[in-house]
Amino acid sequence: MPRNRSLPPHLEIRRAGFFWRRRLPRSLRDRGEAVSDRPDKQSATRPKKVFLCFSLRSHVLRDAKILARRLTEMSDLVFAADAETTMAIAxxxxxxLLESLARFEIEALERMRAVAAPRSREAAAQDQGRHGNPP
Known part of the structure; x- marks a missing residue:
């Protein structure tokens, strides 16, 4: 299925709501397992793709975009530090670390939404109109 270009990178929409999904770079993948679902030699030596995938626990596009950008920036920093060999972490x-930070960010956004004042009808209609949905 092609990626929806109106969404930020790594943000997916599914029936259950928004998800953030990102493939781990080769340096973080598990190199010990070989893919054995195909009999040819090339696929047996190719490492499997490993993804981080988190439910953002939201159906609200605005909140999902904010959280997806935070998670993407955070993972970019960790991946860049690993690539530059400045991070001496296994x-x-x-x-x-990435999983814990992602879960923390998701929980923090949930708590922030829980204590925030309710939006007015006008503000909600304006947000809907901004995202291309009729009120």
Missing amino acids: PEVQER
């Missing part, structure tokens, strides 16, 4: 620890 790949397993980096993956756990």
Whole structure:
């Protein structure tokens, strides 16, 4: 399925709501397992693709975009530090770090929404109109 270009990178919409999904770079992938679903030699030596995938627990596009940008920037920093070999952290620890930070960001946004004052009808209609949905 082609990616929706109106959404930020790594943001997907599914029936359950918005998800953030990002493939881990080769340096963080598990190199010990070989893909064995195809009998040819080339696929057996190719490492499998590993993704981080998190439900953003939201159906609101504005909140999902904010959170997706935060998660993308955070993962970009970790991946860049790993590529520059400035981060002396094992790949397993980096993956756990990214998962923990992503879960923290999602939980923080949920708490922020829970304590925020309700929006007025006018503000909600304006947000809908901005995203191309009729009120």
